[in-house]
Amino acid sequence: MNEEPGADAPALLAATELHKSYGATPALAGADFAIRAGEVVAVMGPSGSGKSTLLHCLAGIVPPDSGSVRYQGRELSSLPDAERSALRRADFGFVFQFGQLVPELTCVENVALPLRLTGIARRAAEARAAEWLERLEVADVRHHRPGQISGGQGQRVAVARALVNNPRVLFADEPTGALDSLNGERVMQLLVAAARDTGAAVVLVTHESRVAAYSDREVVVRDGRARDMAGVA
């Protein structure tokens, strides 16, 4: 039942032996991770185990102290900063727990922002943004500002913004962490359905098993080490 998409396909994004410390605090202590195109992988583990740090290293936001992160075969740390930022904008999308929408912009302007940054004209960008808001069932709040909508609506707008420029990898860090069960379920259903439609791989950080149940497989992080559960059981 639980067939993995292209089980023998090469990894789209792969990390080996990641180490990262904050002062004396080790956040990652030899973490390995790999995800293939179109795969949804849950990164689970107790609070403070290093899940977010792993996500930040994978996305090239935080450089690891040592270890390798390869995207489409290219070592992220070997790219010049400007190229790494460009890659992040073009190929990666992000959804966090909260606080990611620009408060001064309307929802449709927020979703259009990633397109505007790649030089697409306002009209065209906002038309595409409106389609995405529709798809995530929040078209009715497109002219509201983030302060005027609910948490569940805000996360749907954030998912729309993360996917609007058709990224290859969607990074989601506790995307339902601030929502009640019903809203969380709906956001997960919409997020995973949209990612499957566009073929984006999803790195889904969560400590909740009901959220992880939307994934194809799970990786468990404990004490900064990641363990792939595919071989277990």
Added chain:
Amino acid sequence: MHADYARGVYAACIVLAMSISHTLLGLLQAGPRHGYDLKRAFDAHFGQDRPLHYGQVYSTMSRLLKNGLVEVEGREPGGGPERKRYAITDAGVTDLDDWLGRPEKPEPYLQSVLYAKVVISLLTGRDASALLDTQRAEHLRLMRELTRRKIGGDLADQLVCDHALFHLEADLRWLELTTARLDRLASEIHT
């Protein structure tokens, strides 16, 4: 599958009964024991709510003897089955390995069996965290299946699946917490 799960709510006692023979086998791997000694050890670890009857020990031992999983190593004078000294056989160790290595079918009120497996693993020097990880993966596998069914189903399906999912989630939290407390549990049961 979710109908099975709901029925499972009422099967807790059966689940425990099925694990008694493996639990006794596990206690024997720690060293040969007399029948009365086995009952005492079982009650000390698992008998808080319902101590084992001698009758259960004898019937279980005679079944294990017949299947070649234990052997009688000696007997004290005075007769009576409680005087027999039992030891685990190689076949018994293999059988115990199978039980400990095989995840349980995710069902409610599983913790009595899982707790027994964890304690036996610790008592016999096996890897209890691997056992918990295996079970965790099995639980998540079922949760994925229920989630898929929920997404494709009508409201009634969704409600039934959600009920099962919330229970499985509770089990998983227990597995996670137990994993985090294994060191403490090991030191407590060895004292």
